[in-house]
Amino acid sequence: MNISQALSFVLILTASSFADDPRTVFERRILPILNSPKPSSCAECHLSGVDLKDYLRPDPTETFVALRDAGLIDVKKPKESKLLTFIRRKPEKTSLIPASVREEELAAFSAWIEAAAADPKFRDAKQKVTTTGPKVPVEVVRHGRSDQVLASFVEHIWSESLRCAACHSPRLNKEQVKKHGERISWIVPEDPAATLQKLLDQGLIDLEKPTQSPILLKPTLQVEHGGGQKMLIGDRSYKQFLAFIEDYAASAQGQYRAARDLPAPLAEVGRATDIWFKLTDVPESFDKLLLQVDVYRTDASQPGGWSRDRWATGDRAVFGKGKLWQQHLTVTAPRNSQRAKDLAAKPMLPPGKYRVVVSVDRTGRLAKNPQETVNEQDHVATFEIESQWPTGYGAMTAAKMPALRQ
Ligand code: HEC
Ligand code: HEC
CATH class of the missing domain: 2.60.40 (Immunoglobulin-like)
Structure with missing residues (x-):
């Protein structure tokens, strides 16, 4: 072995023993997730109510014990820990969260959980059991799930969008597009999820002031609308649109704390x-x-x-x-x-x-x-x-x- 080979051997050794130390892994790879202002991969399917950060504390032992005692880390089969299955979940069509975010989370948590589960200081740590996970009850987590939000969008807005399709669906509005540009096509045919995303991206839903959403202001002629009056304030469509936007806003902003805060489903x-x-x-x-x-x-x-x-x-x-x-x-x-x-x-x-x-x-x-x-x-x-x-x-x-x- 020459000197440079020996040197790199030592480097690899120290790097890998460093990498295996659960505390170091936690500090280098998990803490940045806790401290990041960005949403975690969970946000793709949970509009609110639960985030990866809810499972983390600044202290690695506390974090580990809470997860272990809640059954989210399996010390015998760390790779099969429930927390990792949460992170592995991904929607068929990912759009909101770049794939790299999920991959990094998974790599970081896998490395940390495996290292900690192999270390008696963590594995056998005895501490007062503390809670971990969502800070809101399960009803609120369920209400904030994207599939639930989408079902509500379909019921409240998509089901009424027939009234708007003649001018706002790309299948029917070639003439209007020539005159008003592509943004007039806020309906994505047969894809309510993409339509909701488009409404949000184009700023047609106002989460701060739901009644000021362009999707309500335009068809009620509270502002100028190329299609004229298509709704009256207080009519059925208006009520349904507004109910969805208010609910979406409350959910997205984490305003629901208890099951009783949730809106009742339409009768x-x-x-x-x-x-x-x-x-x-x-x-x-x-x-x-x-x-x-x-x-x-x-x-x-x-x-x-x-x-x-x-x-x-x-x-x-x-x-x-x-x-x-x-x-x-x-x-x-x-x-x-x-x-x-x-x-x-x-x-x-x-x-x-x-x-x-x-x-x-x-x-x-x-x-x-x-x-x-x-x-x-x-x-x-x-x-x-x-x-x-x-x-x-x-x-x-x-x-x-x-x-x-x-
Ligand atoms: C691909 C979509 C998807 C992603 C991504 C996702 N979840 Fe979920 N989650 C679901 C669905 C669907 C359910 C309800 C059905 C079930 O439990 O299988 C659920 C249920 C849950 C529940 C249980 C609540 C209950 O109904 O009892 C928790 C807690 C949870 N997820 C946490 C997370 C965390 C933490 C992340 C991110 C690391 C995450 N989820 C990422 C789709 C997802
Ligand atoms: C007869 C055609 C027609 C119908 C039907 C119609 N609109 Fe429009 N709408 C237009 C035209 C033209 C524009 C572009 C000019 C403008 O902004 O007013 C427009 C613009 C809009 C915009 C702004 C889009 C953007 O991003 O700039 C919204 C929101 C909107 N309409 C909502 C609705 C809703 C909701 C309905 C159904 C209840 C509806 N419209 C029905 C013709 C129509």
Whole structure:
């Protein structure tokens, strides 16, 4: 062995014995993760509620004991430690977090856990058991999971985006793109996750002030909108959009601390359809007011002969001069009911006899407070109708609005 070979041999020896010392590994490779302002790889699937940092403390022995006692480090089979399986998890399509972040975390934690599990000072350390992991209850961790967030996005926004697709989906908006540029295409066809990401990236969702989100300001004409008025403050779409944005913001900012802070799921599920409904002879005095139609089906088992829950709904501003109201219907069902399942597979209204209840927000109550819903006092007409409920704008079901109830 010549001198330079001997030297490199010594260097390798010291480097590897250094690298194997659990304390050194912890200081060099784990502490930087704890102190980094950047999100860990967990953020890709957990919008909030849990982060790798939640499992770390500045002291290596304390960190180890807490993880070991919580069953997250397996001292006998360190490679199979549960914490490593958490880190190994990756979504099919990774986008938010560079792959290198996960690889570095995995390499660092594997090295440290293996070294520490082999070192009696760590493996057999006896200390008062301390807690480790998420600081919020499991309900909050679940609520903040990306798959849950995405399901909520689909229910609240994606399901309504049919109303916006003609101008905002790249499949349908070639002309608008020529005039307004690519950013008009905020819908990614058949990809709600990418659509949500796009809305966030383009700043169309305002997490600080949800009601100031361009996705609400534009279609309600609170600011100029190339597509004109597509929503009213307080209507169904508005409520659903706002509920999602508020929930997303609260989650992303870690505002949920307990299960009771979480919003209740919607009692009703809805699917937009291409079934159109038109009311003629609408009083001109209702011009620009929010008119809501609720549709009930015949049901002999119910006292009045009509279903207790509505089967469809639609709401939109009245066109006073034309004495006209028209809108596509959203079919609805109580959450978890058989009909809810049927609607998810095929959104439709069976042909037959229905009862139509018309309500108008005459006092502008919903516009002032979007949390409000129409009630008995807003009912202006009730009538029966029979329809096949065909789809398509050209095959619209029409009805004459009866004289006002006094
Ligand atoms: C690929 C997506 C994905 C990644 C990345 C991910 N998780 Fe999860 N996590 C999930 C899913 C899905 C569940 C719920 C189902 C399950 O437990 O298998 C879950 C559940 C959990 C739970 C249990 C909560 C409960 O419901 O009981 C904890 C704790 C957790 N993850 C921590 C982490 C940590 C820490 C990281 C980062 C090191 C991480 N996860 C990375 C998808 C992921
Ligand atoms: C008839 C066509 C049309 C429809 C339908 C339409 N829009 Fe638009 N929208 C436009 C045009 C044109 C623009 C670009 C000019 C502008 O910014 O106002 C636009 C811009 C926007 C923008 C700003 C996009 C950006 O990043 O610059 C948002 C947000 C938006 N619309 C939301 C909606 C929502 C939500 C709906 C459905 C409820 C909707 N629009 C329905 C035509 C439409």
